[in-house]
Amino acid sequence: MSTAEAPLALVSGATSGIGLAVARLLATQGHRVFIGARDAARIEATVKELRAEGHQVAGRTLDVRQDTSVRDFVAAAVDQMGTVEVLVNNAGRSGGGVTADIPDDLWHDVINTNLNSVFRLTREVLTTGGMRHKTRGRIINIASTAGKQGVILGAPYSASKHGVVGFTKALGNELAPSGITVNAVCPGYVETPMAQRVREGYAVAYDTTEEAILERFTAKIPLGRYSTPQEVAGLVGYLASDAAASITAQALNVCGGLGNF
């Protein structure tokens, strides 16, 4: 494949954890990659790091909660790199607590960051990004096993990720005849900075140590350990490939057996 023909992939939240592993793998598989997240310095550092590895990567700041930011992000990607063939909606946040005590701000921010963002960025990529006129496209949404089962003290997070799974199934069916597939990847426990913050939150909620929470969570996973960001990226890379052309409207787990549904 020549440089000019390399397909363009957009990855939100690509400066950390799963998103960074996805950006690196898609680039390794021959995509040009355009990345976004809120922190400009981390975008710059990540672009530099991936370019130093020989990848064709660019990026700009993106806040998936903001319409204008999403529009500017996709417009910049198209300006600099052309139309979009692969979209990975990865940016997300944790968030929850005792449901009766959850303030409106927290509820809305989790839903906005994890669910409304997926609609916003997807619509923008289909339109401004040019994907709706293509005969091949890939939309891959990073949901969660919490998008298939309820997580205690995680009502907003679970609700947002169930929403992502529902959106994925509906859009996958809608776009199936077009050659654009839409799938959700559902990680279980993955060792990232977010996983660390989640353990801190549960340690406070249960008045115990982070080590005790880690032990409790790990005990629930049949594999006996957290998944790695690279293992999640591996499924994203497969879904982006030609071999996955008939997989659409699915929500597939990468979770060490945590959820078998």
Ligand SMILES: NC(=O)c1ccc[n+]([C@@H]2O[C@H](COP(=O)([O-])OP(=O)(O)OC[C@H]3O[C@@H](n4cnc5c(N)ncnc54)[C@H](OP(=O)(O)O)[C@@H]3O)[C@@H](O)[C@H]2O)c1
């Ligand atoms: N780790 C797990 O155990 C796990 C399990 C299931 C699902 N997931 C899902 O996997 C995805 C990635 O999680 P992770 O563990 O890799 O998290 P992470 O290490 O905290 O990375 C999150 C990334 O998203 C970006 N981000 C956060 N809010 C954003 C916003 N409003 N707009 C744009 N970018 C934003 C962050 O950069 P900035 O802060 O600079 O914006 C960062 O690049 C999330 O959707 C998460 O829900 C994670």
